[in-house]
Amino acid sequence: MANKIATYICTGCGIGEALNTEALTNVAAKEYKLEIVRTHPFLCGAEGVALIKEDIQTAGVDGVVIAGCSPRVNTDVFNFGDEVLVERVNLREQCIWCHPANDEDTQMLAEDQLRMGIVKVKGMSVPTPYQPEEEVSRTVLVVGGGLAGITAALEVAKAGRKAVIVEKNDALGGWVAQLYKQVSVRPPYTELEDPEIRERIKEAEANPNIKVYKGAQIEKISGQPGLFDAYITQKSGGTATERVGAIILATGAVSYDASKLEHLGFGRSANVITTDGLEEMAKRGKIIRPSDGKEVQSAAFVLCAGSRDPEHLPYCSATCCIDSLKQALYIKRQNPNAAVYVFFKDLRAPGFHEYLYQQAQKEGVIFFRSDNTRIEENGKGLVIHAKDVLVNDNIVAEGLDLVVLATGMVPTAALGEMLVAGAEEEEGKKEGEGFFSPKPDIYFESNILNLEYRQGKELPSLKYGFPDSHFICFPYETRRTGIYAAGTVRAPMDIPTTIRDATGAALKAIQCIELTAKGMAVHPRVWDSSYASFRMEQCTQCKRCTVECPFGAINEDEKANPLYNPTRCRRCATCMGACPQRIISFQNYSVVIIGDMVKAIEVPEEDEEKPRIVVIVCENDAYPALDMVGMNRINLSPWIRIIPLRCLGSMNLVWIADALAKGIDGVLLLGCKHGDDYQCHFVKGSELCTYRLSKIKETLDRLALESDRVRIEQVQISDYNLVPEIIKEFAARIEEVGPNPYKGF
Numbered sequence: 001m002a003n004k005i006a007t008y009i010c011t012g013c014g015i016g017e018a019l020n021t022e023a024l025t026n027v028a029a030k031e032y033k034l035e036i037v038r039t040h041p042f043l044c045g046a047e048g049v050a051l052i053k054e055d056i057q058t059a060g061v062d063g064v065v066i067a068g069c070s071p072r073v074n075t076d077v078f079n080f081g082d083e084v085l086v087e088r089v090n091l092r093e094q095c096i097w098c099h100p101a102n103d104e105d106t107q108m109l110a111e112d113q114l115r116m117g118i119v120k121v122k123g124m125s126v127p128t129p130y131q132p133e134e135e136v137s138r139t140v141l142v143v144g145g146g147l148a149g150i151t152a153a154l155e156v157a158k159a160g161r162k163a164v165i166v167e168k169n170d171a172l173g174g175w176v177a178q179l180y181k182q183v184s185v186r187p188p189y190t191e192l193e194d195p196e197i198r199e200r201i202k203e204a205e206a207n208p209n210i211k212v213y214k215g216a217q218i219e220k221i222s223g224q225p226g227l228f229d230a231y232i233t234q235k236s237g238g239t240a241t242e243r244v245g246a247i248i249l250a251t252g253a254v255s256y257d258a259s260k261l262e263h264l265g266f267g268r269s270a271n272v273i274t275t276d277g278l279e280e281m282a283k284r285g286k287i288i289r290p291s292d293g294k295e296v297q298s299a300a301f302v303l304c305a306g307s308r309d310p311e312h313l314p315y316c317s318a319t320c321c322i323d324s325l326k327q328a329l330y331i332k333r334q335n336p337n338a339a340v341y342v343f344f345k346d347l348r349a350p351g352f353h354e355y356l357y358q359q360a361q362k363e364g365v366i367f368f369r370s371d372n373t374r375i376e377e378n379g380k381g382l383v384i385h386a387k388d389v390l391v392n393d394n395i396v397a398e399g400l401d402l403v404v405l406a407t408g409m410v411p412t413a414a415l416g417e418m419l420v421a422g423a424e425e426e427e428g429k430k431e432g433e434g435f436f437s438p439k440p441d442i443y444f445e446s447n448i449l450n451l452e453y454r455q456g457k458e459l460p461s462l463k464y465g466f467p468d469s470h471f472i473c474f475p476y477e478t479r480r481t482g483i484y485a486a487g488t489v490r491a492p493m494d495i496p497t498t499i500r501d502a503t504g505a506a507l508k509a510i511q512c513i514e515l516t517a518k519g520m521a522v523h524p525r526v527w528d529s530s531y532a533s534f535r536m537e538q539c540t541q542c543k544r545c546t547v548e549c550p551f552g553a554i555n556e557d558e559k560a561n562p563l564y565n566p567t568r569c570r571r572c573a574t575c576m577g578a579c580p581q582r583i584i585s586f587q588n589y590s591v592v593i594i595g596d597m598v599k600a601i602e603v604p605e606e607d608e609e610k611p612r613i614v615v616i617v618c619e620n621d622a623y624p625a626l627d628m629v630g631m632n633r634i635n636l637s638p639w640i641r642i643i644p645l646r647c648l649g650s651m652n653l654v655w656i657a658d659a660l661a662k663g664i665d666g667v668l669l670l671g672c673k674h675g676d677d678y679q680c681h682f683v684k685g686s687e688l689c690t691y692r693l694s695k696i697k698e699t700l701d702r703l704a705l706e707s708d709r710v711r712i713e714q715v716q717i718s719d720y721n722l723v724p725e726i727i728k729e730f731a732a733r734i735e736e737v738g739p740n741p742y743k744g745f
């Protein structure tokens with residue numbers, strides 16, 4: 001807790017002209033009895049910053065309230081070191097830029113926001129970073145020794161760290177090492193080259209910073225970032241344990257099972273093969289008709305064989321088009337007179353792959369944009385029936401020696417039975433009621449990582465088995481802190497993209513280790529050194545925190561006591577919002593701190609006709625959206641008082657009770673979009689908050705407090721222009737509902 005709090009009110013950027021800063025000074029000096037309360041015309045300038053530093057050094061100030069611009073700007077300017085608490089009160093973007101100047105309501109808003117800032121600092125303590133008793137390991141474990149895994153390990157080694165590769169096969173290289181040729185990534189992009197992975201394998205095996213286990217699998221991984229223990233079993237019978245700081249999952253993908261593509265002739269004719277089959281044949285030396293070994297005179301490639309098909313793989317597998325172009329050239333270069341056709345739904349050859357497409361055309365490959373492809377065999381060979389969608393006519397290609405199906409990719413993480421977890425029912429509730437988590441997590445029993453995590457042994461997945469991550473903001477981050485996915489296990493991708501992906505994941509793994517060693521969180525709260533503490537004597541073992549944590553940070557013992565792993569924690573505080581006992585808190589963020597902020601708002605008497613609405617917002621999207629409202633000088637309702645949260649997942653229902661008990665007329669929550677295309681930085685926070693709110697509606701009605709007084713809306717930054725209307729509409733509803741009957745009690 002701060003020993004001495006000082007308040008600094010900036011009068012620049014028009015604040016001094018729009019607000020009565022003397023009255024603001026009185027709030028800090030008289031209501032909160034702060035000794036040091038200063039105004040300055042340009043607080044972010046050198047002189048303003050020096051003024052604050054002087055007070056820190058000479059007057060022992062260790063809690064600083066800065067009332068001025070948004071906390072999203074000038075963060076470096078107003079950073080006074082780890083020992084000084086800083087709270088920013090947004091008088092610019094969210095006050096004078098979206099409310100009229102020199103107006104009674106605008107002044108009341110500014111004063112309430114200042115009150116909330118001061119009580120927040122009063123409740124906060126400087127976080128003490130978590131330092132494990134054991135030394136943090138700087139080694140990165142790479143599971144999978146294909147292109148992604150080898151590249152990640154090499155990048156880790158180039159950064160001066162140690163990497164351990166665990167590969168289940170007896171040799172490194174994975175799928176890429178089985179290729180005959182790869183597409184060139186150098187101008188003119190039309191050549192086919194020997195797979196460069198052969199060089200990478202040699203480099204990795206010779207690098208003293210890379211230890212390789214071949215013919216080996218992970219039996220179990222326990223621990224947390226910085227302190228993971230990987231138990232490795234080898235086919236040879238040996239076992240080993242490695243202490244590692246972070247993990248990269250790079251186990252790649254397998255080809256879709258072509259036996260499910262009987263309608264495309266697979267299994268019915270020996271001359272219908274897959275991309276992998278052709279690659280193998282080319283590598284052996286000659287492309288032949290499998291049924292009789294004759295040289296191929298005519299061949300067809302059928303693209304999207306299973307991919308982009310709701311009955312098989314609904315997604316695009318990203319590389320099959322390019323692989324087929326390359327293989328069409330294998331046949332043309334073996335026999336320039338061979339007739340080679342490509343039947344495609346869409347030919348996806350992005351970037352420099354366009355040159356390969358043009359090269360295939362130049363060498364005589366014929367393309368049909370087609371659909372409804374069907375394959376038969378008659379006495380003269382294979383026959384393809386298809387609909388040419390460009391000319392809207394049926395086409396028939398007869399007498400084909402060979403048909404190659406471009407089968408898609410299935411991530412290895414999706415192999416094994418699909419499990420649904422994280423939806424646990426509360427005792428005594430009927431089916432469908434009382435689930436802790438509205439949207440259960442999906443896991444596959446792929447037996448790759450075998451994590452000792454309460455929430456499941458593998459990574460939470462999207463429905464097709466690719467690991468769940470925040471696709472827009474943090475694509476490498478899985479929902480297990482310190483475990484990064486790279487390459488085709490993460491998403492379908494080609495060779496150059498896999499190399500970039502693995503490099504990114506290696507850097508993320510290193511970053512995670514370094515942040516962990518400093519006791520700081522990883523994405524998205526990288527600066528945060530607070531972590532959760534549990535007042536265990538009041539824990540009822542209800543399991544909500546262990547189930548709802550989106551990152552599997554909390555295990556439990558046999559008596560269902562939560563066992564917190566600080567370095568797995570992303571500091572979202574979802575557990576704090578979930579805990580009915582309110583026993584989880586952070587040194588600078590707690591149920592009490594936010595509750596005190598709510599209580600600091602002055603609520604006018606009913607006859608003053610000034611309703612009050614607390615707007616609880618996600619600091620990642622809704623808060624910047626509100627800043628943008630101010631930057632665009634769009635007016636907002638004068639009744640609102642804004643409180644940012646780390647994530648709406650941290651929303652504890654007691655704050656709503658506090659607000660309504662105090663006579664506040666409405667509570668509006670603005671959180672991120674949820675559902676399949678979720679935007680929530682903490683995955684499930686806004687969804688969990690919505691779910692929790694649905695549970696209190698009945699209670700509110702019973703207390704004669706209309707449930708319409710509490711509403712949640714989804715807002716993303718780009719929706720900033722919608723926010724004023726959302727607030728206006730809610731305020732209109734509050735006016736209709738009338739004043740809170742608890743006002744004045």
Ligand code: SF4
Binds near residue numbers: 549552553554569574
């Ligand atoms: S703060 Fe978030 S990540 Fe950490 S334990 Fe709580 S819910 Fe899990």
Ligand code: SF4
Binds near residue numbers: 539541543561581583
């Ligand atoms: S949510 Fe709270 S009461 Fe329930 S198990 Fe977790 S810490 Fe204990």
